[in-house]
Amino acid sequence: MKLHIDWTACDGRGLCTELLPELLDRDEWGYPLPRDGNPEPAVPAGLDAPARRAAAQCPRLALRLVP
Amino acid sequence: MTATLHVRRVLAAGPADLAGHAGRHGPLPWRGGRGLLIPTVEAAGLTGRGGAGFPTARKLAAVAAGRRPVVVGNGAEGEPASGKDLALLTGNPHLVLDGLQLAAEAVGAARGHLYAPAGAVPRLRAALAERPGWDRVPVELVEAPDTFVAGEESAVVARVEGHAALPRDTPRRVVEHGVRGVPTLVQNVETLAHLALLARYGPGWFREQGTADEPGTFLATVSGAVAAPGVYEAPYGVPLGELLGQAAGPTAPLQAVLVGGYHGAWLRPDTALPVSRAGLRPYGASPGAGVLVALPTSACGLVESARIAGYLAGQGAGQCGPCVNGLPRLADTLDRLARRDTDPGLPAEARRLSALVTNRGACHHPDGTARLVLSSLSTFDHEVRLHLAGACTAGRSAR
Numbered sequence: 001m002k003l004h005i006d007w008t009a010c011d012g013r014g015l016c017t018e019l020l021p022e023l024l025d026r027d028e029w030g031y032p033l034p035r036d037g038n039p040e041p042a043v044p045a046g047l048d049a050p051a052r053r054a055a056a057q058c059p060r061l062a063l064r065l066v067p
Numbered sequence: 068m069t070a071t072l073h074v075r076r077v078l079a080a081g082p083a084d085l086a087g088h089a090g091r092h093g094p095l096p097w098r099g100g101r102g103l104l105i106p107t108v109e110a111a112g113l114t115g116r117g118g119a120g121f122p123t124a125r126k127l128a129a130v131a132a133g134r135r136p137v138v139v140g141n142g143a144e145g146e147p148a149s150g151k152d153l154a155l156l157t158g159n160p161h162l163v164l165d166g167l168q169l170a171a172e173a174v175g176a177a178r179g180h181l182y183a184p185a186g187a188v189p190r191l192r193a194a195l196a197e198r199p200g201w202d203r204v205p206v207e208l209v210e211a212p213d214t215f216v217a218g219e220e221s222a223v224v225a226r227v228e229g230h231a232a233l234p235r236d237t238p239r240r241v242v243e244h245g246v247r248g249v250p251t252l253v254q255n256v257e258t259l260a261h262l263a264l265l266a267r268y269g270p271g272w273f274r275e276q277g278t279a280d281e282p283g284t285f286l287a288t289v290s291g292a293v294a295a296p297g298v299y300e301a302p303y304g305v306p307l308g309e310l311l312g313q314a315a316g317p318t319a320p321l322q323a324v325l326v327g328g329y330h331g332a333w334l335r336p337d338t339a340l341p342v343s344r345a346g347l348r349p350y351g352a353s354p355g356a357g358v359l360v361a362l363p364t365s366a367c368g369l370v371e372s373a374r375i376a377g378y379l380a381g382q383g384a385g386q387c388g389p390c391v392n393g394l395p396r397l398a399d400t401l402d403r404l405a406r407r408d409t410d411p412g413l414p415a416e417a418r419r420l421s422a423l424v425t426n427r428g429a430c431h432h433p434d435g436t437a438r439l440v441l442s443s444l445s446t447f448d449h450e451v452r453l454h455l456a457g458a459c460t461a462g463r464s465a466r
Contacts, residue, residue: 006236007387008429027423031388039426066238 001065002040003051005032009062016054016063022047040066073313074276076284077155077162077260078300085197088161095165095201096266101175102131108173110270112282113262117141117218117255118327118356120344123262126252129242131174133250138176139227140167142183142256143211143218146328147378148358151286152256154298156187159260160194164206166259169266171204174252179206180227183256184213215329215382219430220253222384233384234430255356257286277303281343285354289314291361292321303354304346308338311361319363323446327355329375330435332442333368336361351442367461369450372443373398373405379436390433393424401440407454414444414451 003023012030023041025033034041043051043065055063081087098104109124130136140163144152156163167179183191191208209227211217217232224245226232237244245251254262261283265273274282281303287310290296294315301310307324311317321336332352340346344353362371380398383390397420404413421437428434444451453459 004238005427006238006429007389007427008234008236010388012388027389029388029392031392031427033423033427037426064238 001043001048001051001067002038003034003043003055004040004064004066005034006062006064009060010058011060011062013059015057015059019050019054019057020047023051073300074284074302075300076264076276077159077257077286078298079159083159083161085161085194085201088159088165089201092162092165092264092267095168097203098169098172098266100172102128102173104169104173104266105131107266107270108262111265111273112270112280113258113265113273114281115255116257116261116285116356118330120353123254123258126242126254127170127173129240130176130250130252133243136174136176136250136252137246138167138171138174138179138252138254139223139246140170140179140181140183140256140259141218141220141223141253142181142187143223143232144184144356145211145213145215145217145382146330146356146358147215148288148290148325148328148360149356150288151298151357153184153187155257155260155286156183157190160187160191161198162260162263163256164191164194164198164202165263166254166256166261167206168202168204169262170252170254170259174250176204176252178204180209180246181206181256182209182211182223182227184211215379216384216430216432219432221430223253224251233386234428234432236429278341278343278345280345285357287313287342287354287357287359289359289361291325291359292318292363292366293361294318301342303343304341306338307334307336307340307342310342310359311336311338317361317363319365321361322364322366323362323368325358325360325362326352328358329379330431330438331355331358332438333362333372333446335446351438365461367405367450367459368443368447369401369405369454369459370461372439372447373402376401376436376440376443379432379439383432384430387428387433389424389427393420394433394436396420397424397436397440401443404451404454407457407459409455409457411455413455417444
């Protein structure tokens with residue numbers, strides 16, 4: 001499973017970076033910064049639950065989990 | 068310069084009305100059903116001429132596998148240094164329209180769209196008016212705005228749907244989920260013109276030009292310090308010097324050539340360098356959409372790169388945070404270097420910002436801008452050192 005970021009919707013609220021600090025850093029403007037440098041960072045099995053929560057709770061609906 | 072026998076396929080001269088076109092190339096070579104042309108395209112090895120160089124047969128097959136697909140000929144050319152699509156659309160419109168029809172048949176589309184800049188619309192409208200009885204699917208003409216990102220695949224889809232020509236988030240590929248959710252073939256108009264020729268004359272003919280891995284010809288827009296800037300046709304693998312020679316050669320000693328356009332890379336002007344994906348890959352470059360800009364030794368590569376980066380920063384769609392914030396910062400950093408600000412941290416900051424914006428947008432505008440900046444720092448590294456010392460090889464005062 002991978003995390004897809006809709007950059008046209010994201011406005012850097014930062015909730016995802018709080019729920020998924022292992023996957024996402026924040027850049028100097030507050031936007032999520034995948035730590036592995038991938039456009040769609042892979043979600044390890046152990047982070048399934050917080051990844052789903054991040055996608056569901058993003059106030060801009062800018063996150064989704066893709067196969 | 069070298070006396071070359073110039074190949075002219077898609078740029079063929081002569082009467083451009085339908086009668087003249089039909090007299091030269093004969094009727095449309097219909098294949099009689101969905102998918103039937105695809106093996107021919109695969110055998111020819113045709114790739115997209117819009118910049119990415121993706122194998123056309125694979126794209127056709129992906130779209131043909133879906134339900135109720137549509138085809139879009141993409142003639143948007145927001146790249147300021149490119150003029151080849153406009154030259155083709157106005158000089159040989161029927162070849163493009165033939166290619167659109169054949170692509171529609173190949174994927175099983177019942178309708179097509181031609182997305183073209185305002186300058187080509189009257190000519191295309193006249194060409195379409197000649198084609199009742201020649202075409203099998205209706206073609207709608209859609210005007211493309213003159214912005215840099217308007218030709219990006221998802222922006223094309225948005226415009227064809229009647230929205231602003233802005234890139235979109237595409238969790239699903241356009242070949243599966245494009246115009247109003249149906250599978251969509253967005254194909255550069257030059258690719259369609261080559262398709263119309265190879266469908267008639269076959270893969271063997273198509274492969275008479277170019278290299279074994281990159282067959283065929285491409286249109287190049289050559290500008291900058293050359294005697295006859297313009298659009299020229301050449302086989303893939305053509306030596307750089309020969310391509311510049313088609314434009315009547317350099318007007319001054321050159322220090323670099325921008326290859327692949329504003330999202331491309333600066334190369335040293337090695338006249339023997341083969342212009343092909345394989346030939347340019349070692350330098351982190353690609354022919355892209357065939358844009359070449361010759362830079363004379365009298366100009367400063369950093370000043371020119373900063374001008375381009377500033378332009379690109381202003382051409383963002385304003386949708387994605389890293390692009391909105393990062394590109395102006397990146398352009399400003401390069402501009403400070405170009406203006407001989409002697410802060411020694413500037414090159415590292417430009418590299419950091421380039422990495423920061425890459426892969427973080429709905430389209431590749433930030434990635435391409437970062438590529439141009441990184442290429443300018445490495446190709447003009449000597450200039451970078453001089454500027455940090457307050458000097459410049461071009462010998463001009465700071466802007």
